[in-house]
Amino acid sequence: MSLYRFFFSYASETHRASSWNNFGDAGNHLEDFFNALCNHVALETGQPIDAVGYRDQNRLTLASFWSKDLVAALQRSCVLVSIISPHYLQSENCGREVEFFRQRFQLLNDHQPHRIIPIFWIDSITSKTHMARLVEDFFFDLQLREAGMPPAYPHTGLYKLYNLGDQVARNGLIDVVAKAILRLNKLPTLPELPGPHEFTNLPSFFSDASKGATRQVAVGPKGTNVVYAVGTRDEVAQHGSRNLDVYDTARQRWRAFGDAPGATIEAATREGLISVGQSDQDYRNLDFPSDLNGQLRAARAANSPVLIVLDRNSLRVPAIKTGLGDYDERDYRHVGLVTGGGSASDEPLVAQVLPTKYGERRLNHLWDLPDARSSYVQGVGDVISGIKRGLQQLGRTATPQPAGQLPGI
Numbered sequence: 001m002s003l004y005r006f007f008f009s010y011a012s013e014t015h016r017a018s019s020w021n022n023f024g025d026a027g028n029h030l031e032d033f034f035n036a037l038c039n040h041v042a043l044e045t046g047q048p049i050d051a052v053g054y055r056d057q058n059r060l061t062l063a064s065f066w067s068k069d070l071v072a073a074l075q076r077s078c079v080l081v082s083i084i085s086p087h088y089l090q091s092e093n094c095g096r097e098v099e100f101f102r103q104r105f106q107l108l109n110d111h112q113p114h115r116i117i118p119i120f121w122i123d124s125i126t127s128k129t130h131m132a133r134l135v136e137d138f139f140f141d142l143q144l145r146e147a148g149m150p151p152a153y154p155h156t157g158l159y160k161l162y163n164l165g166d167q168v169a170r171n172g173l174i175d176v177v178a179k180a181i182l183r184l185n186k187l188p189t190l191p192e193l194p195g196p197h198e199f200t201n202l203p204s205f206f207s208d209a210s211k212g213a214t215r216q217v218a219v220g221p222k223g224t225n226v227v228y229a230v231g232t233r234d235e236v237a238q239h240g241s242r243n244l245d246v247y248d249t250a251r252q253r254w255r256a257f258g259d260a261p262g263a264t265i266e267a268a269t270r271e272g273l274i275s276v277g278q279s280d281q282d283y284r285n286l287d288f289p290s291d292l293n294g295q296l297r298a299a300r301a302a303n304s305p306v307l308i309v310l311d312r313n314s315l316r317v318p319a320i321k322t323g324l325g326d327y328d329e330r331d332y333r334h335v336g337l338v339t340g341g342g343s344a345s346d347e348p349l350v351a352q353v354l355p356t357k358y359g360e361r362r363l364n365h366l367w368d369l370p371d372a373r374s375s376y377v378q379g380v381g382d383v384i385s386g387i388k389r390g391l392q393q394l395g396r397t398a399t400p401q402p403a404g405q406l407p408g409i
Contacts, residue, residue, distance in 0.1 A: 003076035005041050006117075006181050008034050008055035009097045011087035014121060018159060029162040030083065030121070033174070037081070040178035053081075066093075066198060074100050075192045078115060078185045081177070084139065085121040085159075089130040095204025100193060102205060102281075106274055107191040115184055117177060118142050123157040135206055137252060137285065141267040148176045216284070217295065219302040221391050223282030224273050224384060226307045227292065229324060230254045230265065230340070231314035239316045252285055254311060256341035257373040265309060265340050268373055272380025273307075276388075292323045296332050305387045306335045307380065312342020312369075315349045328354045333390055336364035336383040340376060344369070364390070 010030060018030040034055055041052040054073040066074075080101040088094045101116050118139040120127055128136050143154075150161065150169035161170040193199070217225050228251035231239070236247045246255040252266035260268075266285065274280055286306075289295045299306045308327075314320050327335075337357070350367065351358050357365055364386040370376035 004054040004073055005052040005185055006079040006081050007073055007077035008053055008081050009094055010083035011085060011091045011094050013087040014085045029159060036174045037178055041181055044182055079181050080116045082116060082118045083121045084118050084127050086130045089206055092204045095206035096202050099202055099205040104190040104193050106280055112187055114142055115190055116142055117180055120154060120157045121159045124154045137266060141264050144176055144180055145262045146176050148172050217299045217302050218282040218284045218304040220304055221388055222279045223304045224278045224307060225284045225286050225299045225304060226269055226309060227286045228252050228288055228309050229314060229320050230311040231317040235317045242313050251287055260373040263373055268377050269309060269380055272377040273384060276381040276385050288320060292327055293330060296335055300334050305384055307384060308337040310337055310339045312346035312350055315353050321353050324353050328356050334387060336387045338366045338379045338383050339369055
């Protein structure tokens with residue numbers, strides 16, 4: 001049984017900066033938010049208020065070791081509520097708490113929602129200037145988008161809602177977050193993370209992601225490089241001119257699924273990769289590189305799979321059409337393709353841009369349109385599993401496997 005409904009993850013400097021003093025009356029907005037969440041959840045569950053949420057009272061410093069109580073709370077809390085601020089993103093211990101939940105989630109190995117709820121304490125624009133792209137994409141995909149979220153919240157952050165005294169908006173956000181905590185608590189419990197009590201070697205997701213952002217391709221067969229053959233909103237407006245509202249300024253934020261309107265293509269892709277044992281830490285978003293074949297060759301040298309995510313409608317974008325046409329003329333055993341969306345009317349365009357791969361029904365290339373988000377996730381897993389079976393997992397970047405699992409030569 002879980003010890004706490006949620007773990008409240010925040011930076012000590014953010015806590016200090018959130019205190020207030022008005023004519024002798026003092027308090028702290030961050031503590032007010034934590035207490036409000038505990039009250040809401042306790043009212044719904046009937047539990048004691050101090051038994052539903054955990055927050056570290058010892059104010060960890062950069063060099064502190066985690067206490068036994070803190071590790072127990074990380075192991076047995078159902079949900080992580082991350083209070084995003086510049087201080088948070090610069091904190092090694094906060095990054096380790098996020099990584100702790102990410103690794104627990106990977107042990108679940110099931111098609112389930114993540115158990116991390118990010119809350120922008122400071123406005124999202126300021127916070128994003130302190131994020132590596134991988135961190136930004138991760139928190140973007142996990143944002144709550146339910147009805148009841150204050151429209152101004154992402155642009156102001158929750159702290160300003162407290163500072164401005166906007167009680168209606170603030171209470172609306174608290175209610176949505178509390179309901180999300182309760183909803184996620186009904187899902188299968190995350191497994192506990194195996195390892196030594198202190199977890200002293202656990203990396204910070206923030207520093208690890210920053211390092212990963214400078215490395216162009218993943219290394220080894222458990223990592224995956226993803227090319228998003230998806231137009232940006234501006235590109236599709238100029239050349240594709242269909243369903244513009246599902247496209248974004250970032251290719252990986254394409255919302256391709258009619259049965260899951262707010263879900264991004266990247267979140268579904270990563271779910272499919274994790275389901276077949278790929279390392280989420282060694283996921284690389286290659287965007288749609290101008291040197292596509294150069295990146296494919298680099299991944300081949302690193303013995304790492306590449307997945308091309310295809311939007312049929314985006315084949316009208318000249319850069320994507322040219323890049324995929326060039327790819328069509330080359331033979332890469334470590335590259336697969338999965339179709340994320342488009343329409344049946346785009347079939348002739350697929351055959352025109354990719355005549356060899358499409359005409360020969362190339363192995364590990366999935367051309368069928370998914371009928372739902374779940375079928376796309378399954379398709380990603382099938383394609384990557386097929387690529388891995390064909391890879392010669394030998395050399396310094398290989399992942400050792402039992403002899404019976406190694407592909408034949």
